Amino acid sequence: MASMDPLRPRYSRGQRTLHWLIFACVLLAYAFINIKDWLPRGARAQMLEAHFAAGLAVLLLIWPRLMLRLRRGAPAITPALPRHLHVPGQITHALLYAFLIVQPLLGLAAVELGGHAVNLPFGLAIPLLIRPDHLALARSIKEIHVDLGYIFYWVIGMHIAAALWHHAFRGDDTLKRMV
Structure with a gap:
């Protein structure tokens, strides 16, 4: 691998590390929840616990990142972006940050309003923080959580596609700033 240009502007090491850790946790959260239904009944609870753990990791990591x-x-970005490209990037990043905060909070609220503790791997659990007597509200929040999850497949896909477009077609250093 070629050495990195020390004069090229990049995100700080902490920003880059948190970006890729959060990416990994989001990827795992999606993977765990999507393979859950393909597994035998006994393994589904473990996948759900792993999904919760990955989501909570996102929620914990997003604060230092912000x-x-x-x-x-x-x-x-070098060469500098024209204004018409700068604004969509800002909007997409704002949506990503909102998702990374709201999605785990909705998941926590749905589980707790349904009267369940959030079970994590290794027998750990988050005790109930919300009064669990709102089953209809829990179902509604879970539906929103699931629907947002589908919407953010697209937002995440746009983010990745834009980074690749910047790198391959525009030839700027947008992607290189995060590696």
Whole structure:
């Protein structure tokens, strides 16, 4: 692998590390929930627990990532983007950050409003933080959580496609700033 240009603007090591850790946790959360129904009944609960753990990891990791982003900002893209390309990127990033916060919170609320503790792998659990007597609300929140999950397949896909487009067709350093 070629050595990195020390003068090329990049996100900080912490920002890059958190980006890829969160990416891995989101990927795992999606994987666990999507393979759950293909498994025998006994293994489904374990996949659900793993899904919860990955979602909670996202929720815990997004806060330091946001703090670093606010403190350090984003390095400039070279060559600079025209305004008509800058605004869609800002909107997509805002949607991604909102998703990374809202989605795990909706999942937690749905489980707890349904009267269940959030069970995690290795016998760990998050105790009930919400009064669990709202089953209809729990079902509604779960539906929103699932629907947003499908919508954000597209948002995540747009984010990845845009990074690849910048790299392959525009020839700028958008993607290189995060590696």
